[in-house]
Amino acid sequence: xxxVSTTPPELVIPSGAxxxxxxEHLTMRFGGLVAIDDVSFSAGKGEITAIIGPNGAGKTxxxxxxxxxxTPTVGRLTLTARGEEYLLERMDGFRIAQKAxxxxxxxxIRLFSEMSVLENLIVAxxxxxxxASGFTVTGLFGFGGYRKKEKEAAELxxxxxxKVNLTHLADINAGNLPxxxxxxxxxxxxxxxxxxxxxxxxxxxxxxxxxxxxLNKLLIYIKDEHDIGLLLIEHDMSVVMEISDHVVVLDxxxxxxxxxxxxxRSDPNVIRAYLGEDEDEELPPEVAADIAKDFDPENREGx
Amino acid sequence: MMNQSxxxxxxxxxxxxxxxxxxxxxxxxxxxxxLVGFKTVDTPTGxxxxxxxxxxxxxxxxxxxxxxxxxxxxxxxxxRAPVHVDLEAKEKRSAIIVNRFSTIGGPIFIGFALVLPxxxxxxxxxxxxxxxxxxxxxxxxxxxIVVGLAGLLDLGYVAxxxxxxxxxxxxxxxxxxxxxxxxxxxxxxxxxxxxxLGFPVLRLRGDYLAIVTLGFGEIxxxxxxxxxxxxxxxxxxxxxxxxxxFGLELKxxxxxxxxxxxxxxxxxxxxxxxxxxxxxxILILALLTNFFTIRIRKMPIGRAWxxxxxxxxxxxxxxxxxxxxxLTAFALGAMFAGFAGSFFATRQAFISPESFTFIExxxxxxxxxxxxxxxxxxxxxxxxxxxxGTELFRGLEEFRMLAFxxxxxxxxxxxxxxxxxxxxxxxxxxxxxxxxPMKQAATEGGVK
Numbered sequence: 001x002x003x004v005s006t007t008p009p010e011l012v013i014p015s016g017a018x019x020x021x022x023x024e025h026l027t028m029r030f031g032g033l034v035a036i037d038d039v040s041f042s043a044g045k046g047e048i049t050a051i052i053g054p055n056g057a058g059k060t061x062x063x064x065x066x067x068x069x070x071t072p073t074v075g076r077l078t079l080t081a082r083g084e085e086y087l088l089e090r091m092d093g094f095r096i097a098q099k100a101x102x103x104x105x106x107x108x109i110r111l112f113s114e115m116s117v118l119e120n121l122i123v124a125x126x127x128x129x130x131x132a133s134g135f136t137v138t139g140l141f142g143f144g145g146y147r148k149k150e151k152e153a154a155e156l157x158x159x160x161x162x163k164v165n166l167t168h169l170a171d172i173n174a175g176n177l178p179x180x181x182x183x184x185x186x187x188x189x190x191x192x193x194x195x196x197x198x199x200x201x202x203x204x205x206x207x208x209x210x211x212x213x214x215l216n217k218l219l220i221y222i223k224d225e226h227d228i229g230l231l232l233i234e235h236d237m238s239v240v241m242e243i244s245d246h247v248v249v250l251d252x253x254x255x256x257x258x259x260x261x262x263x264x265r266s267d268p269n270v271i272r273a274y275l276g277e278d279e280d281e282e283l284p285p286e287v288a289a290d291i292a293k294d295f296d297p298e299n300r301e302g303x
Numbered sequence: 304m305m306n307q308s309x310x311x312x313x314x315x316x317x318x319x320x321x322x323x324x325x326x327x328x329x330x331x332x333x334x335x336x337x338l339v340g341f342k343t344v345d346t347p348t349g350x351x352x353x354x355x356x357x358x359x360x361x362x363x364x365x366x367x368x369x370x371x372x373x374x375x376x377x378x379x380x381x382x383r384a385p386v387h388v389d390l391e392a393k394e395k396r397s398a399i400i401v402n403r404f405s406t407i408g409g410p411i412f413i414g415f416a417l418v419l420p421x422x423x424x425x426x427x428x429x430x431x432x433x434x435x436x437x438x439x440x441x442x443x444x445x446x447x448i449v450v451g452l453a454g455l456l457d458l459g460y461v462a463x464x465x466x467x468x469x470x471x472x473x474x475x476x477x478x479x480x481x482x483x484x485x486x487x488x489x490x491x492x493x494x495x496x497x498x499x500l501g502f503p504v505l506r507l508r509g510d511y512l513a514i515v516t517l518g519f520g521e522i523x524x525x526x527x528x529x530x531x532x533x534x535x536x537x538x539x540x541x542x543x544x545x546x547x548x549f550g551l552e553l554k555x556x557x558x559x560x561x562x563x564x565x566x567x568x569x570x571x572x573x574x575x576x577x578x579x580x581x582x583x584x585i586l587i588l589a590l591l592t593n594f595f596t597i598r599i600r601k602m603p604i605g606r607a608w609x610x611x612x613x614x615x616x617x618x619x620x621x622x623x624x625x626x627x628x629x630l631t632a633f634a635l636g637a638m639f640a641g642f643a644g645s646f647f648a649t650r651q652a653f654i655s656p657e658s659f660t661f662i663e664x665x666x667x668x669x670x671x672x673x674x675x676x677x678x679x680x681x682x683x684x685x686x687x688x689x690x691x692g693t694e695l696f697r698g699l700e701e702f703r704m705l706a707f708x709x710x711x712x713x714x715x716x717x718x719x720x721x722x723x724x725x726x727x728x729x730x731x732x733x734x735x736x737x738x739x740p741m742k743q744a745a746t747e748g749g750v751k
Contacts, residue, residue, distance in 0.1 A: 067620060097622030104620050112613035115606075116728035123610045124621045129603040136604045136631075140595075146602075150730070158732060170732035193621055 019080070020045040020229040021066070021197055026075035028061055028253075035061040036072075037253040043197070043246065045081075048223055048230040050240045050261075053250035054273060059233045060107060062250070063199050066231070067104045068093035081196035098127050103195035105186045107202050107233075113175025117166060117185060120174050121157035122150075124192035129153055160188035164218065180211045184218070191222065197229040198222065204236045212236065216243050241265065249273065315378045324370040331366035335359045401725035405680045412683060416586055420579045427578060434582045434650065436690045438643055441589035443670040443682040444596055445639030450668065451677035452596075452605065453632035454612025456513045458664050459500070459520025463493040463637035465527060465659035467644025472540040472654055473533075482546035482649050486642060493641025494634040496523075501633035505626055508615070520664055527656040539655025543648050545577065546584065553577040581650050588646060592639045593679055599635075601729045608632050609677075666690075673714050675721025684722055685714075 019042035028036040036058045043049040051059050064070045066077060068091060077088035079100050086100040096102045112120050122129070130136075132149035161167040164184035169177065174185060183203060190198055203219075204212045220243055223230055234240045240247060240261065247264040249257040251273040257264050264270055339358045343350050416437075420430050442464065449457045470489040474480045480488070504515050527534045534540065545553060551564040553576055564576055599605040607628045610618050615625055648654050670689055674681035688710065696706040714722065 069616070069619070094619045094622050094624050097620055098624070099622075101622075106617070106620075110614045110617040110620075112610045112617065114613055114726060115609055116731075118730060118732050119606060119609075119728055122730060123606050123618075123623070126603050126607050126610075126621060126623050133603055136599065136602050140598055140602060154730065154732065161732070167732070171728055189621070 019043060022078045024076045026065060026077065027073050028065055028070060029073045034253055039250065039255045041248045041255060041258055043229050043231055045229050046223060046227050047245045048219060048232055048243055049246045049248065050232045050234055050244035051248050051250060052234060052240055057250040058253040059250055060201060063104065063201055063233060067102055067199060068096040079196065097193055101194055101196045102199065103190035103193050104199040105190050105201055105203060107205065109182050109186055111174040111182055111186060114173060116171050117174050117177070118154065118157055118170040120185060120189050121160060121192045122153050124189045125153045125156065156192060160191050164188045180207055183207065187218065195228055197231060199231040201233045202235060204234060204239045212239060219243055320371060320374050320378065323374050324367050327370040328363045328367040332363050335362040398725045401723045402727065404723060409680050413590065420582055427575065430578045430582050432691065432694050434585055436687055437585040437589050438647060439667065439670060439690045440683050440686040441585065441592050441643045442640060442667045443674065443686050444589065444592040444679065445636050445643065446667050446671050447677065447682055448596060449632055449636035450671050452600065452612065453608040453629065455629065455632060456509060457516045458513045458668065459516035460640060460667055461659045461663040462520040462523035463496060463640035464644040464647070464663070465523055466493045466496045467641030468648040468654045469527060469534060470641065471645035471648045472543045475544050476540065482544065486645050489645035490638040490641040493644065494638040497633040497637025498630050501630040505629055517661065520661060524656050524659050537655060539653055541653040543652045543654065545652065546649050548580055553580055585646055588642055596679060604628065604631060606729060669711060673711060673721055675724035677726055678721065678723040681721055681723030
């Protein structure tokens with residue numbers, strides 16, 4: 001269980017100079033267990049940053065620190081967006097979404113399943129609607145333009161429903177949607193808080209190759225058209241290699257590699273982390289070939 | 304008859320059925336001997352035990368036959384080929400029924416409630432029972448905010464009812480304030496206590512929340528019972544003033560400088576006036592609760608309550624402040640209990656801690672659960688069934704609670720999610736039905 005802290009010689013990340021989110025020396029301990037150990041990296045605007053690593057590497061813990069579900073033991077998380085600087089590690093969980101507009105999805109889908117698809121998207125715009133309804137007081141009596149604001153919220157919801165192809169299902173309960181639709185709805189809901197950065201926890205898990213390629217298109221569309229940062233945890237290497245601009249690799253809570261997909265793919269540290277520790281042992285050639293194939297978007301099956 | 308059915312339906316093992324029924328009736332025998340077999344009777348020399356073997360026989364026989372029929376039905380269902388049930392269509396149909404019930408049934412109920420006191424059969428007793436039922440309808444609607452919408456299981460709701468009742472009684476006794484001034488004050492006091500309870504239980508959910516709220520309900524009752532100098536302890540508070548009708552008193556003789564209701568309208572004095580007045584008062588208060596709830600469901604805070612019920616973690620990730628959201632639910636739910644409480648105090652003119660025991664909380668919760676959580680009409684029907692029903696069963700004497708329990712079990716077997724459990728979305732994108740789905744993924748259109 002050694003630590004590899006070699007700085008890669010070349011880091012050609014597109015917007016490395018002007019980061020949206022900077023993570024510095026992030027450490028998270030649960031009692032004696034170190035889930036994240038001194039991790040630093042940055043994620044840029046208009047860029048997809050993928051965080052990969054074997055199971056238990058601390059990827060979801062990192063997300064929980066960024067989105068305020070955990071308070072980090074050590075470290076600083078700076079979000080610079082819309083002319084403001086937010087120190088995320090000092091903010092309450094819900095304020096990170098409310099003020100800094102950090103949106104996230106969950107590994108196990110967390111929709112409001114007994115509410116309709118549209119209501120899910122309206123709830124996501126809670127804070128704006130709350131203000132428009134005069135914190136319920138004026139809204140209750142029908143004053144103060146709440147109705148107009150609600151219509152606008154429904155329009156934004158419709159926009160995102162169109163994007164994820166769920167408009168015709170807007171009025172049914174979210175819990176009755178098929179799995180793939182629920183995944184897309186969760187992304188649409190996160191987009192409804194008008195995020196500065198969108199954190200996706202394994203969005204392609206459980207999707208078939210066709211759905212997965214549609215998801216890729218959606219993510220690229222969000223990145224290009226809405227100019228926000230995307231942070232992505234993903235196990236499906238084909239997705240990672242195809243759409244991400246920047247890859248951070250975690251293993252046992254430490255960062256072992258950081259760079260462009262091309263760089264990371266050939267980093268011996270990464271290959272070792274995915275295949276085992278023993279340096280003396282040569283990889284059997286067929287395994288090595290399989291791995292190379294897995295990491296290569298060109299040879300991907302299914303799409 | 305049994306032989307015949309044996310021949311007709313193949314695949315049913317009658318020895319197993321007999322064995323099952325036999326075991327059930329043995330259990331029934333064991334219970335029946337002790338419960339109905341012996342009765343103490345007064346004799347001139349003291350007490351004696353009488354045996355009632357016929358009753359035991361009836362109980363055992365009915366259990367045997369009942370179990371037999373039950374098992375037979377189950378077996379014959381199982382032996383038949385599985386029937387294809389279109390669940391979606393079934394759901395849709397029940398949704399339509401519930402909708403029709405809510406849109407048509409609601410106004411019919413309200414209309415009926417409005418004319419009830421002038422019906423020919425509406426004597427003193429009927430109006431009194433209807434008033435009593437309406438108190439529970441209002442309490443059910445109030446608790447529905449906390450349990451049905453926000454999903455916070457509250458077993459101590461009666462505490463807020465007590466706070467409302469005692470606030471009115473004490474404000475009236477110490478400061479000589481009228482009912483109409485005290486009503487909002489009592490609501491505010493109860494809401495304050497709602498926030499007070501809300502703070503320590505913010506992080507609790509489900510069973511843990513239920514236990515703490517149960518404890519809170521008992522704390523309030525025990526304080527009322529023991530703070531003798533202030534609340535009168537077990538003696539309660541009596542002589543609570545009656546409300547006036549826009550300054551007109553509903554009494555036989557007016558106090559100095561005021562008129563009675565009967566004098567003003569040139570009517571003969573009747574005690575029914577006050578009863579009918581109280582009836583309309585609680586009807587208005589209950590309807591106010593109802594309209595408030597219907598309206599607030601469409602407000603962001605109402606949607607946030609429901610979202611919080613569904614998934615608190617997702618709410619936090621969307622920037623919803625869970626603390627404020629929960630506290631407002633507790634406070635508003637408690638406020639309506641406070642209103643109901645002060646009405647209760649003014650109606651009875653006497654209150655004591657005995658009226659605010661745990662069983663009251665349980666009954667209110669039962670009304671909400673049986674009615675279908677979140678359903679306004681359902682809660683009203685459940686209140687009429689449970690409270691009005693127990694009045695109907697008064698003739699059954701000690702078996703009244705048995706009928707009450709039986710009714711609850713029947714509703715839960717027949718409608719496990721409550722009488723009217725269907726939830727209508729608070730906002731719709733396609734009010735006239737959904738358009739056909741688009742064939743092409745919209746994302747593909749969006750990407751170059």
